Amino acid sequence: MEKKPLDGRKGPPRREVPPVVGLLLAMALMNALLYLCLDRLFISTPRSSLDPRHCPYGYFRVGQMNNCSAWLSCEELRTDVRPLKRVGEGAVKRVFLSEWKERKVALSRLTSLEMKEDFLHGLQMLKSLQGKHVVTLLGFCEEDNTILTEYHPLGSLSNLEETFNLSKYQNVNTWQQRLQLAMDYVGIINYLHHSPLGTLVMCDSSDLPKTLSQYLLTSNFSIVVNDLDALPLVNHSSGMFVKCGHRELHGDFVAPEQLWPYGKGHIEWLPPARPNQGQGQTATETRALSGNRTRVSLDYRPTL
Numbered sequence: 638m639e640k641k642p643l644d645g646r647k648g649p650p651r652r653e654v655p656p657v658v659g660l661l662l663a664m665a666l667m668n669a670l671l672y673l674c675l676d677r678l679f680i681s682t683p684r685s686s687l688d689p690r691h692c693p694y695g696y697f698r699v700g701q702m703n704n705c706s707a708w709l710s711c712e713e714l715r716t717d718v719r720p721l722k723r724v725g726e727g728a729v730k731r732v733f734l735s736e737w738k739e740r741k742v743a744l745s746r747l748t749s750l751e752m753k754e755d756f757l758h759g760l761q762m763l764k765s766l767q768g769k770h771v772v773t774l775l776g777f778c779e780e781d782n783t784i785l786t787e788y789h790p791l792g793s794l795s796n797l798e799e800t801f802n803l804s805k806y807q808n809v810n811t812w813q814q815r816l817q818l819a820m821d822y823v824g825i826i827n828y829l830h831h832s833p834l835g836t837l838v839m840c841d842s843s844d845l846p847k848t849l850s851q852y853l854l855t856s857n858f859s860i861v862v863n864d865l866d867a868l869p870l871v872n873h874s875s876g877m878f879v880k881c882g883h884r885e886l887h888g889d890f891v892a893p894e895q896l897w898p899y900g901k902g903h904i905e906w907l908p909p910a911r912p913n914q915g916q917g918q919t920a921t922e923t924r925a926l927s928g929n930r931t932r933v934s935l936d937y938r939p940t941l
């Protein structure tokens with residue numbers, strides 16, 4: 638004789654969905670919705686990949702300038718640029734808020750001739766990588782060891798928390814803005830890795846204070862990279878990679894290129910050796926090993 642189901646209903650027995658599975662499904666649904674909303678938020682305010690102020694190689698445009706102007710020459714830098722006050726300093730450059738044709742500009746001067754190789758490498762990179770990710774170059778004079786760039790009054794990312802804490806910037810002190818800054822940073826690293834020159838590795842990044850000091854906060858709260866002095870090139874085709882310096886570095890963000898022991902096939906990234914530099918270290922390495930980080934003292938901090 639056929640057994641009847643106890644509850645008297647026909648058909649296969651119903652499987653109850655455990656409450657925890659329901660909860661997980663609800664959470665997954667909420668995550669998906671949140672993701673879509675965020676996506677819309679960021680899609681609705683796209684940042685163009687093209688720099689609207691783009692100029693041909695050798696030219697620049699800053700602020701309200703209508704036309705592109707040629708990079709300033711030694712002569713123009715000497716006569717038309719007036720340094721006002723020091724706003725920052727690292728191992729390679731001393732940076733002065735300066736005036737050029739009633740505009741605020743940043744004049745960087747080489748700190749010591751021992752660092753000239755790094756200084757010239759940084760200048761070469763600035764020239765080659767101009768665009769929305771890199772501080773705008775206005776001119777340079779190799780003879781005088783000077784570089785002129787667009788001045789960013791909010792200074793480097795080292796000042797970020799102080800800037801966000803100012804009451805006039807409370808409206809931008811949001812997690813969305815902070816996420817956007819993080820994405821700007823990743824965008825810069827990505828640009829350097831896929832640059833027109835090839836794969837470039839940002840070596841000046843072995844700890845947080847050092848990393849933050851290489852990037853500037855623009856007045857519209859985006860990021861540009863400012864210090865490209867330690868930016869070696871990877872040569873994929875010849876199987877050569879990058880090692881930043883001679884010795885093991887310590888720090889929170891030590892990159893694989895700075896970890897020891899390193900694998901075979903790596904090359905050292907070293908500017909030509911300078912005879913009087915201690916134990917054959919590069920300037921970048923000397924700076925890193927000595928813990929001599931880029932700093933902005935209270936005196937030099939730009940007024941916001």
Ligand SMILES: Nc1ncnc2c1ncn2[C@@H]1O[C@H](COP(=O)(O)OP(=O)(O)O)[C@@H](O)[C@H]1O
Nearest residue numbers: 725727728729730732743787788789793850864
């Ligand atoms: N264009 C600029 N506008 C405002 N501040 C700047 C500018 N360029 C540099 N600085 C300040 O000077 C500091 C040192 O500049 P940086 O190029 O990193 O020198 P170094 O190569 O010696 O490390 C930066 O961390 C920043 O605070």
Ligand SMILES: [Mg+2]
Nearest residue numbers: 727851864931
């Ligand atoms: Mg620096």
